[in-house]
Amino acid sequence: MLKRSGARRGRPPASRPLGMSLLPLHVALAVLIGLVITAGSAFAMWWWLLGHPPLAPAAPVDFNAESRYRLLTIALTVTGGIGGVTALVIAYRKQRLGEADHAREDTRLFNERYARVAEQLGSDKAAVRLAGVYAMADLADDWAIRRQVCIDVFCGYLRLPYRPPAGDESDDDRAAREERQVRLTVIRLIRDHLRPGAAVGWNGHDFDFTSAVFDGGDFSGAVFDGGSVSFRSARFVGDVSFRGVVFAQGAEVSFDDAVFDGAKVSLIGAAFAGGEVSFGTSDFRSGTVDLSKPAQWRRPPVLDLEKAGSVVVLPPFDQLLRAVLNHPSVVRVDPVNPGKRAVAIRKAHAIPDQEELIGYLGRVAFTDRRIHVGHEFEIPYAETGAVTFTWHTETVGDGSDQGPTASEVTYGKIHYRGFEERLYERDGVLAELIRAISRLPRSG
Numbered sequence: 275m276l277k278r279s280g281a282r283r284g285r286p287p288a289s290r291p292l293g294m295s296l297l298p299l300h301v302a303l304a305v306l307i308g309l310v311i312t313a314g315s316a317f318a319m320w321w322w323l324l325g326h327p328p329l330a331p332a333a334p335v336d337f338n339a340e341s342r343y344r345l346l347t348i349a350l351t352v353t354g355g356i357g358g359v360t361a362l363v364i365a366y367r368k369q370r371l372g373e374a375d376h377a378r379e380d381t382r383l384f385n386e387r388y389a390r391v392a393e394q395l396g397s398d399k400a401a402v403r404l405a406g407v408y409a410m411a412d413l414a415d416d417w418a419i420r421r422q423v424c425i426d427v428f429c430g431y432l433r434l435p436y437r438p439p440a441g442d443e444s445d446d447d448r449a450a451r452e453e454r455q456v457r458l459t460v461i462r463l464i465r466d467h468l469r470p471g472a473a474v475g476w477n478g479h480d481f482d483f484t485s486a487v488f489d490g491g492d493f494s495g496a497v498f499d500g501g502s503v504s505f506r507s508a509r510f511v512g513d514v515s516f517r518g519v520v521f522a523q524g525a526e527v528s529f530d531d532a533v534f535d536g537a538k539v540s541l542i543g544a545a546f547a548g549g550e551v552s553f554g555t556s557d558f559r560s561g562t563v564d565l566s567k568p569a570q571w572r573r574p575p576v577l578d579l580e581k582a583g584s585v586v587v588l589p590p591f592d593q594l595l596r597a598v599l600n601h602p603s604v605v606r607v608d609p610v611n612p613g614k615r616a617v618a619i620r621k622a623h624a625i626p627d628q629e630e631l632i633g634y635l636g637r638v639a640f641t642d643r644r645i646h647v648g649h650e651f652e653i654p655y656a657e658t659g660a661v662t663f664t665w666h667t668e669t670v671g672d673g674s675d676q677g678p679t680a681s682e683v684t685y686g687k688i689h690y691r692g693f694e695e696r697l698y699e700r701d702g703v704l705a706e707l708i709r710a711i712s713r714l715p716r717s718g
Contacts, residue, residue: 400452415474438489461491468496498525505529510537518543525549537561545570552576558585662689
């Protein structure tokens with residue numbers, strides 16, 4: 275077999291010590307300019323000290339002892355200037371080489387750490403993998419320019435195939451329980467770095483949990499304030515806490531196509547403070563997704579209530595009404611060219627064409643002036659019952675001899691258990707409706 279050689283045939287391999295490499299063009303140019311300026315300045319000083327002699331004298335200049343002394347001083351000055359420039363260039367070059375060597379050494383050490391940690395995470399022993407998880411978190415804290423790579427490794431680990439423990443005492447089930455602890459540790463470390471006050475924050479980075487299986491986990495108190503966070507097609511089969519999570523402006527969090535199958539997912543105290551959160555195409559099979567007590571409802575999540583069914587626990591209806599009105603982009607309709615969905619909503623609720631439809635929640639439509647519901651409509655309000663709206667039209671007036679004074683008045687009645695309240699239609703009907711619902715009892 276032929277051996278590969280680093281040198282061409284008939285030609286010795288070129289080698290040059292690192293410190294003897296050629297100067298960069300800009301450094302050589304700076305040296306040349308410095309030398310020219312130094313030599314020019316020295317010549318001008320010498321010419322001035324000699325009494326401005328003509329540059330091409332007719333007779334030789336008489337150099338006495340004083341003139342020789344001055345010439346020697348100028349020569350030493352020129353030599354010192356050239357030496358100073360040379361020393362500066364050498365010092366600059368050494369600094370550049372030292373910084374480059376230091377950067378290469380740091381990169382080499384980080385790459386070695388990364389390789390060791392990756393090997394630990396691939397171990398068949400749970401204790402070794404757990405040590406690798408902590409080592410990867412430390413590496414992410416120390417290696418800012420490659421922090422996203424370390425985060426991607428964490429997310430990739432959670433995306434690996436995983437089968438939750440079945441609850442028996444077999445070897446496979448024991449291994450699954452150990453793996454579960456490793457995965458919960460990964461989630462906890464991610465959460466700790468997203469909380470306010472973390473020594474090193476990972477906020478603003480991307481987190482890709484696509485198709486991951488969450489058999490438990492605690493994201494409570496995390497702040498998502500930038501970057502993309504994907505729970506697309508993830509499966510939630512264990513209890514996962516998002517308590518007190520903040521979805522701040524700039525965050526993009528997607529639960530689209532996620533499957534909630536038996537999990538208890540808590541978002542109690544979560545602040546929907548401007549970030550984009552979408553459950554639009556989630557599959558709610560069983561369990562609970564608790565949205566009942568948000569800390570802030572400034573920008574509600576995208577949610578299909580028909581698909582959510584009873585799995586999703588919503589806030590009180592008055593908060594939902596405010597959420598729609600405060601964030602009208604739930605449905606925004608161009609009155610000149612409305613879409614098919616808008617036309618269907620208008621037809622179902624008999625909304626006048628001159629009113630702009632700004633929101634739609636279940637079977638309740640909102641315009642810029644009022645709320646529209648069917649003749650009889652129920653909204654779940656508590657475990658003990660539902661609020662029922664019944665809209666009526668009646669004729670009032672006494673029909674005296676002065677002429678007919680009767681007129682039709684439309685009003686709605688709110689029924690909740692043993693309570694009933696009548697609301698007459700007027701400009702503030704929506705505000706009155708919210709206040710009326712808020713006065714209803716909350717417990718059984």
